[in-house]
Amino acid sequence: MRNPLSRVELYALSPAEAPTVYILCDFLGGNISCKTFSWLGLTSRRSSEQVAAAPCFLCVYIQTWTTYTVCFMSPDSPAATALRGPAYMFSAPSVSLTEVEQRFLEAAEYGNIPEVRRMLLHVPSLNVNAVDYMGQNALQLAVANEHLEVTELLLGRADLARVGDALLLAISKGYVRITEALLGHPSFRDARRLTASPAQADMLDDFYAYDEDGTRFSHDVTPVILAAHCQEYEIVYTLLSKGARIDPPHDYFCGCDSCNYQQQFDSFSHSRSRINAYRGLASPAYLSLSNEDPVLAALELSNELAMLANIEKEFKNDYCRLSSQCKDYVVGLLDLCRSTEEVEAILSGETDSEDSYDMPGRPSLTRLKLAIKYELKKFVAHPNCQQQLLSIWYENLPGLRQQTTAIKLLVVLAVAIGLPGLAVAYWVAPCSRVGSVMRSPFMKFVAHASSFTIFLGLLILNAADRFAGTTLLPNMTHHQHPEGSPLNPDPLLLYRMTTTPFTWMEILIISWVMGMIWAEVKEIWSQGPGEYLVEPWNFLDFGMLAIFLASFSCRFSALRHADLAQTYVHAHYTTLINITLPPEIEYFTLARIDWLPSDPQLVSEGLYAVAVVLSFSRIAYILPANESFGPLQISLGRTVKDIFKFMVIFILVFLAFMIGMFNLYSYYLGAKQNDAFTTLEESFKTLFWAIFGLSEVRSVVINNGHKFIENIGYVLYGVYNVTMVIVLLNMLIAMINSSFQEIEDDADVEWKFARAKLWFSYFEEGRTLPVPFNLVPSPKSMLGLVTAIKSLLLQFAERHIVEKTETQLNQLGESKNSGYGASTSPTRYQKIMKRLIKRYIIKAQADRESDEITEGELKEIKQDISSLRYELLEEKAQNMETLDGLLRRLGEISTPAQRCEDVQLKY
Template identity: 70%
Template sequence: MHRRHTTLREKGRRQAIRGPAYMFNERGTSLTTEEERFLDAAEYGNIPVVRKMLEECKTLNFNCVDYMGQNALQLAVANEHLEVTELLLKKKGLARVGDALLLAISKGYVRIVEAILAHPAFAGGLRLTLSPLEQELRDDDFYAYDEDGTRFSQDITPVILASHCQEYEIVHILLMKGARIERPHDYFCKCNECTEKQKRDSFSHSRSRMNAYKGLASAAYLSLSSEDPVLTALELSNELARLANIETEFKNDYRKLSMQCKDFVVGVLDLCRDTEEVEAILNGDVDQNPPSEHQRPCLSRVKLAIKYEVKKFVAHPNCQQQLLTIWYENLADLRQQSIGVKCLTVLGVTIGLPFLAIAYWIIPCSKLGQILRSPFMKFVAHAVSFTIFLGLLVLNASDRFEGVKNLPNETITDHPRQVFRVKTTQFSWTELLIMKWVLGMIWSECKEIWSDGPREYVMHLWNVLDFGMLSIFVASFTARFMAFLKASKAQLYIDLHVPNHDISNASLPADIAYFTYARNKWRPSDPQIISEGLYAIAVVLSFSRIAYILPANESFGPLQISLGRTVKDIFKFMVIFIMVFVAFMIGMFNLYSYYLGAKYNPAFTTVEESFKTLFWSIFGLSEVISVVLKYDHKFIENIGYVLYGVYNVTMVVVLLNMLIAMINSSYQEIEEDADVEWKFARAKLWLSYFDEGRTLPAPFNLVPSPKSFYYLALRTKTCLVHLCKAKSHRHDNELEMGMLNSRPKLDRYRAPSRIKEENTVKKPIKNPTRYQKIMKRLIKRYVLKAQVDRENDEVNEGELKEIKQDISSLRYELLEEKSQATGELADLIQQLSDKFGKNDKKQP
């Protein structure tokens, strides 16, 4: 009797709680007493009642739903009642199995997921590959939460949801069942499927793409679905970063997913325990084309990480240690030496560079040649060569006009019959050396374009700077040479046709006399003037090229990175700056263009003067008198004062301070992560010297070494072998066609694959490569670490709830056993009573 009252109280309390919730159902839920009892038993894990009602109640609708539209299976799964779920899954015609599976996945109930996947509905595996939307199109409520639709988004499949929740074990189970996440089509794809989805609901289409990418970028799916998780994560991070710039409405989401892929790669690298594993991560699967004994590692993954700017991966200690080992190849002792010893090494290379180059030409494969081919020595040699080149530029600037007065209205010659321009256009010995260096650098750039390809070459800004610098040098020297040719022709004419001893008193044709004039009479388009202007620009670019080697130093590297980021900010600022500057320049010109000669200075009277006045006004070098007129036109003057004042306030107070704030923000970003930024920039510099070739710097690379002839012979031999093989293959095809014609007619029409199978023996399954074994070990460690971290981070409320539900189920089982024991005891007492009653009747 007491148990009956307790049950009634619990039922009344639940009904009181559920009472107002009938608003969730428009048509209301009219449940029978039997169905209410069944749903209560499923929700609270009353296994005996559920089992008894499923076995005995023939009229029971086990798909009935409660006030929230949930059936018994959904309630049992939501409360993690495994036994109740297994009992319900045995019934045929059970509805909403898919929603129960998604619910179990979202809560991480692995055993319930396994039980649901054993249901006959998942036997073919088709249900795991179709999304709820695709199921709905088939008039199926398999994934429906209630009559209104699905619990989760309509494009969520079980494997996508498991990946979102980072459920490694569930993802593994689903992958073994054949489930996969289909990669979304390209954003600009115009196929019928994408076009139809975009027209039907563009927002749902974008959300479905986002959900798919969330699944693909999850560490659980990357770890368990890909044969090369590192490569997959790197490529996916780049794709997501590209989509962040395309789908700007989801920029933050895509960037977060891209960073998630990068963190996964860093996490796998962090679990390496020896050099073999680090090399496997950095080089990728090189078992197909193993490097030779003297060949350096390819570092394909590092190059890819640099290309995709995965900075934490490149700056990781494991990666940096391996790169440092390659950097000091054949110079292991120098790595541990002090800065003083390294500086002495650099000084020795500076002094003996010509002799080292000669030795490398003669014996490139000797011990000395191997040392010169080491990345560190290549860097030192190229840096020393470029320093000498800069020294030549400085030396040339100091003595290029030696013996020539710099006054623009004077001329000086070596003898009276010499044309002045012949003396000024001749190349000095420093300029000839500079030309040799420029030719050597051009040859080096050509080799780099040949090896990397034009597309990859222009992707690096330093290459673009080099190309521009060398192009300007070539243009400058070409213009100088053209001026020298014309001056030489004038000198030749004078030598042949002018008899005077002093040409200053001779009557010369205009085109010949021009080359005797002083600089102040030269035309603006004179080749020598153009040459000197281009040469000045090239010198500036040459000295700016020093910034390329600054990342090698820990002190100057972060400064160079900050400078590069500052240049980017300045280019962004220039857009607004130019817009404001042009607006005021045109406005002030229109205001004062009619007052040419009526002002105290020519400011704003022409477009050129307007540009000069406004530009130098930024630096405080323009005067207020620029807007004053000589006439009494106060209205124009007042407008000029206002515009000029607004311009100065806008440019100096607002925009320049905004630029300073932008630069400061960029510097703070670099400073906060200065170590990672510097190591990433240093790795980019190192990798440019890791590739084979380009050992000797300019201008020593202009002389071909015996090794170059040897490699040329090898390449020629390889080309001839390929040609011979191609010819032999063509001959074999002709013979095969002849044999085919001679075969019986029946054999002639048999499938080629069938014939090949009969003539060959099936190859055994290949063993996993060394790279695959290493990746398997690393992924195991990563998954175990992720599971341990998750167990440590999980809140204990879930565990307490699980224990509470288990106790509740156990309570119902104990009550059922007690009820059965009480019933059996009552039957036994009744039998004993009946038996003793019969004995009492017999005794009288």
């Protein structure tokens, strides 16, 4: 079968002779049969490159299977106009261009290097800044089509404009060599060219394009910001090496003159400029190449962006996406670690000692602490991080990590039983083998958990004497029992003195509470109030301990008043039978049912009950240590948050119906079958229990014949039940189910993050002895106090010496650092980070190269072929001219020789 393109005929037809069916295509050569080109102003003997450069459209009319008629038409012909379509306005040439300028722009666009060179050299009046219909000059067209040689030729002109636009265009397309060529232009010798955005440079010169449509890029985008947006590592590195930087935006609540002016002039542009700047700062390329500590920079930036997402709600999705990008960057670095040293470097950050990563001491984990604070869950739950945490968790306990769960449970039980002995051993010898084992995070956790379990056991045992009921009824006192019974050992003993004093079990509970209060005080002192209030569990601890303290205070107050009354009785009476006591003394002989509602002992018992409930809910704190209960505890915490959100709508609806029903029935007190809705209290009770189906329908019935009020009550009560029970409660269930599903979908990450938070609380130095053994000052604590006082005195003395030395140096006019120069050699942490950054960049570039087999690369290949065609045509033309010259020279030489030969033959 023959090639369908085996024959191509070229015709130059007038617009009237043009065929009716055309297919727009590119002309790249072929078997050309030249007929006539008079309409184009060409001759049939002209070269094929002249045909290719003719200012016309190339169209193909399908004539037969093997023959194609190729026709050149005028751009203004009706057939060509019909072909343009609605997008022609974006590609049509400008009517203000001369023919020379049009040819120049086309040559720059298609990479015709010989034509561009010829016109630059031989057309003195050529306007190199002429623009087409879209406002692009020759430099922009050359850069857009990646013609490096054309770009270099154009950069040789001193009057070249819009170099900044060309640079931004090259950066956006990722043309590294063209970008380097543009940066070599003399205009970039001024450092402001790389730091100023188009909006900041519009009053200087024509470095950027400024027409009615503005420049192609946003006016607030600088070259380095654009390179960071495009993830061009090489270009970002080149720009940074030339001094380009991205200035962080001002604080959102900044009140400086610049921010106020931009906010008032164009608030939208101001917000967009902030987002563009943050997009550049959050770029992995910029984070990797511009920061000495990219991990810290990414962590801080992710937190800042998360806060801005809550402030600027209209751009919340943008800021959340950038915050996630920073988090993913840190996770990517952690994923590239190949040794424990590198993991410790990321988790701990810069250290004071050069060999700190090789020292046997526990790493500081400052970056990990920051990640937990900013809730970088994927970073904390990463296997490399978890493995490092696990090794620290079982510190000083070799072999326990590999033991079975049964062995670990036996260890926990042994620690719980021998906790007093271990505490005494640590108190006596904190630096011994037992002391080092007790300082292990795992042992600290077991000791504290065992201590708290014992505390809960004491709370249970404190109520054990009332499990089967009390001996005395609420309306009985000990005087109603026989003389000499255990309840009445002393005839002068007041009844309150039998119920108010603390039992030995309650004294133990008080000691545990005081130990927990002391532990919380130490935690506040070490962390600071700000850090302490960030953790939600601390609110539970604070509330529980405060309620316990208030309960014991009320109980002590009741005991004091009862003791004063008992002292008065012992001083003035010999018996309490058939005597009249003063009212304030007689009150302490009354049965419980006759006590005042505000009695301190009643208040103490109520507060104690609440504190017990909070104490048992505190068990949830240690549940994340277990893989089975951890996700459940996380879901429970998320459910509590959903309930608090739901309570806002619930309270609004509840208040609306409570006030409405009260206003409707408040006039019918005593005229209803019950007291529902007749008072504000009854209205609250009725509506609240109606949620659980415990209120009656007859609550709205009125005894007399006011049917209109009764019907209104039925309607409101029915609407309330539908709204609260069917709508709002089901909405709450849906919210809880959604939250649980979110946790379930990412249960492993959520659990490991929660477990890491629990573990990290035991990594801190101190808090080794559990409650209540921490109340006894240990020799180690006393030594630490003496050391702290000594260090404070030494710091004060050194500060005084430094200030004196600085004063002397200032008087001598010397620098305070003249004696010892700062070391310029990179630290070990910097070496490790540099190694990790190199791996990250190589991986990012490899991933990008594997994903970029796109239409852009095909277009690039096409442009290279087009440029090669023009070069080959130029070389061919030169060779043809050389050949013509040789032929003429040969002809000149051969003519005299022929004449001589003719003369010889003649004679």
